[in-house]
Amino acid sequence: METTLVENLPHVTWVGVLIKAVIILAVISAIAGFGTFIERKVLAFMQRRLGPMHVGPYGLLQLAADGIKLFTKEDIVPQNANKFIFMIAPIITAATAFIALSAVPVFPDFTIPSWIPVLGGTFVPSIASELNIGILFVLGMMAAGLYGPLLAGMSQANKWGIIGAARTAVQFLSYEVVTGLSILAPIMLVGSLSFVDFNDYQADGVGSWLIWQQPVAFVLFLIAGFAETNRTPFDLLEHEAEIVSGYATEYSGMRWGMFFIGEYANMITVAIIASVVFLGGYSVEGIGWLTIILKVAFFFFLMLWVRASWPHIRPDQLMWLCWKVLMPIAVINIVITGLVMMV
Amino acid sequence: MGLEQFKNRNVGTQNYTKLDVGEKPANGFEQFKQVAERTFKGELFVGLYVTMREMINALFRGNMHTVKYPFEKMPISPRYRAIHDMLRLLESGHYRCIGCGLCEKICISNCITMNTRYDENQRKEVSEYTINFGRCIFCGYCAEVCPELAIVHGPRYETASEQRASFSLFEDMLTPIDQLNLQQEYDGFGAVSPNADANIKKTPLAY
Numbered sequence: 001m002e003t004t005l006v007e008n009l010p011h012v013t014w015v016g017v018l019i020k021a022v023i024i025l026a027v028i029s030a031i032a033g034f035g036t037f038i039e040r041k042v043l044a045f046m047q048r049r050l051g052p053m054h055v056g057p058y059g060l061l062q063l064a065a066d067g068i069k070l071f072t073k074e075d076i077v078p079q080n081a082n083k084f085i086f087m088i089a090p091i092i093t094a095a096t097a098f099i100a101l102s103a104v105p106v107f108p109d110f111t112i113p114s115w116i117p118v119l120g121g122t123f124v125p126s127i128a129s130e131l132n133i134g135i136l137f138v139l140g141m142m143a144a145g146l147y148g149p150l151l152a153g154m155s156q157a158n159k160w161g162i163i164g165a166a167r168t169a170v171q172f173l174s175y176e177v178v179t180g181l182s183i184l185a186p187i188m189l190v191g192s193l194s195f196v197d198f199n200d201y202q203a204d205g206v207g208s209w210l211i212w213q214q215p216v217a218f219v220l221f222l223i224a225g226f227a228e229t230n231r232t233p234f235d236l237l238e239h240e241a242e243i244v245s246g247y248a249t250e251y252s253g254m255r256w257g258m259f260f261i262g263e264y265a266n267m268i269t270v271a272i273i274a275s276v277v278f279l280g281g282y283s284v285e286g287i288g289w290l291t292i293i294l295k296v297a298f299f300f301f302l303m304l305w306v307r308a309s310w311p312h313i314r315p316d317q318l319m320w321l322c323w324k325v326l327m328p329i330a331v332i333n334i335v336i337t338g339l340v341m342m343v
Numbered sequence: 344m345g346l347e348q349f350k351n352r353n354v355g356t357q358n359y360t361k362l363d364v365g366e367k368p369a370n371g372f373e374q375f376k377q378v379a380e381r382t383f384k385g386e387l388f389v390g391l392y393v394t395m396r397e398m399i400n401a402l403f404r405g406n407m408h409t410v411k412y413p414f415e416k417m418p419i420s421p422r423y424r425a426i427h428d429m430l431r432l433l434e435s436g437h438y439r440c441i442g443c444g445l446c447e448k449i450c451i452s453n454c455i456t457m458n459t460r461y462d463e464n465q466r467k468e469v470s471e472y473t474i475n476f477g478r479c480i481f482c483g484y485c486a487e488v489c490p491e492l493a494i495v496h497g498p499r500y501e502t503a504s505e506q507r508a509s510f511s512l513f514e515d516m517l518t519p520i521d522q523l524n525l526q527q528e529y530d531g532f533g534a535v536s537p538n539a540d541a542n543i544k545k546t547p548l549a550y
Contacts, residue, residue: 046394048401050409309390325378 032264073253080157093148093262100141153247164246174322175227181330182220232307271299428497439493442467446485454478477508
């Protein structure tokens with residue numbers, strides 16, 4: 001793991017960071033869009049349907065068709081809405097999702113070949129911004145992302161939106177404690193908040209993965225991650241059967257699309273955190289970087305699988321689960337981890 | 344499995360199994376026990392298994408239920424009353440209609456109009472035959488009354504049109520002479536659908 005140490009890396013210039021940011025923005029947006037296609041396909045297969053089939057081979061270009069539809073749709077702002085907040089709320093969701101990704105190792109680092117005219121020789125790091133408090137920053141950014149649904153629901157002068165915003169607050173207050181406490185135990189073991197340190201700690205193969213030392217924390221983090229990304233068992237914010245579309249009721253066109261992109265980017269972020277913190281992350285030798293893609297793909301598939309299988313729960317059940325079940329377990333887990341570390 | 348248990352309609356004497364819904368937890372400890380039991384029972388993973396099984400069945404064992412409708416069509420029942428067909432005699436290729444006029448007479452929405460005349464062999468010949476599908480209610484009386492099985496209900500059920508009154512002429516409904524070998528014989532009222540065997544399922548009582 002010598003190459004990931006900061007001293008051994010080539011100098012990171014602002015051009016490299018900028019290129020990395022553009023790559024993250026472009027690739028993750030594309031993956032988020034493609035994720036909607038994957039989600040529709042997987043859900044369809046699990047219900048013995050075919051899913052989108054007609055646009056392109058196996059419906060692959062459905063993504064482009066949806067994009068064109070979203071971009072050309074009329075952008076409606078309701079009459080009594082607080083227009084500024086209404087228009088800025090989807091941007092908060094999408095922006096925070098991508099800002100969170102800036103502190104996450106997404107792709108392996110590389111140097112642009114020198115024959116390319118202007119940018120040749122620029123070193124592009126694997127993390128756009130190598131923070132020593134990476135996990136804290138990512139979790140904080142994802143938590144800030146919930147301002148999007150909250151402001152959207154409250155600004156749109158729609159009662160379904162208000163209920164959606166209230167549920168956002170409920171959900172936020174419930175899962176955030178569990179996320180923090182569940183990931184605290186691995187942080188205690190590693191003694192760092194940097195993703196690179198987590199990766200190095202688990203570099204000795206499958207046996208050194210933190211999931212074997214912290215299985216409880218892994219399950220808790222996964223549950224809280226589902227709540228964090230509004231995935232199905234905790235899909236309270238826009239539960240169609242109950243509150244039309246929740247905070248997104250009055251949104252149309254690309255503003256609604258930004259909520260969607262933000263949600264899928266958050267799914268990818270949670271999948272990456274779970275992979276790096278608990279499942280060993282990536283390794284730089286050979287095709288080791290492929291393993292993290294496989295792990296992220298597994299977590300992404302797990303979210304779709306769970307959506308196809310399990311029902312929603314009520315908001316009060318979510319609060320009960322988070323405060324009365326998961327939080328005590330997380331605290332006990334931390335105490336036991338601390339005791340074991342002391343002894 | 345015999346049919347005896349399904350023919351028994353006497354509800355009182357059947358062997359119903361009552362579900363054990365259990366007791367409502369009375370105090371905190373029992374509530375805790377219920378939560379713990381439900382958590383470690385693994386029912387959630389049964390749900391995950393079921394969806395995964397269905398996905399594998401759909402993808403790899405040909406259990407996909409989607410019919411790509413305009414490209415694939417389900418077989419329809421012979422009892423279905425769609426757009427009419429005029430059939431031909433298989434031996435001579437001549438149309439079966441003998442111009443008796445019974446279909447025009449029985450049509451309760453007055454949508455069939457026909458003119459007939461004697462041809463050179465003193466046989467009745469249909470000179471004019473139209474069905475107004477804007478008026479037709481597809482009751483099937485014409486097919487039922489026809490003594491020659493000449494007018495029947497065919498399999499064309501996509502009847503959307505640009506006009507309210509869309510007339511169909513005799514030649515439109517008549518089997519083309521070059522497709523006489525493909526002419527479908529009318530199974531008659533009460534016939535079962537061609538895929539009836541595949542559609543047979545146990546009644547819910549049998550589960």
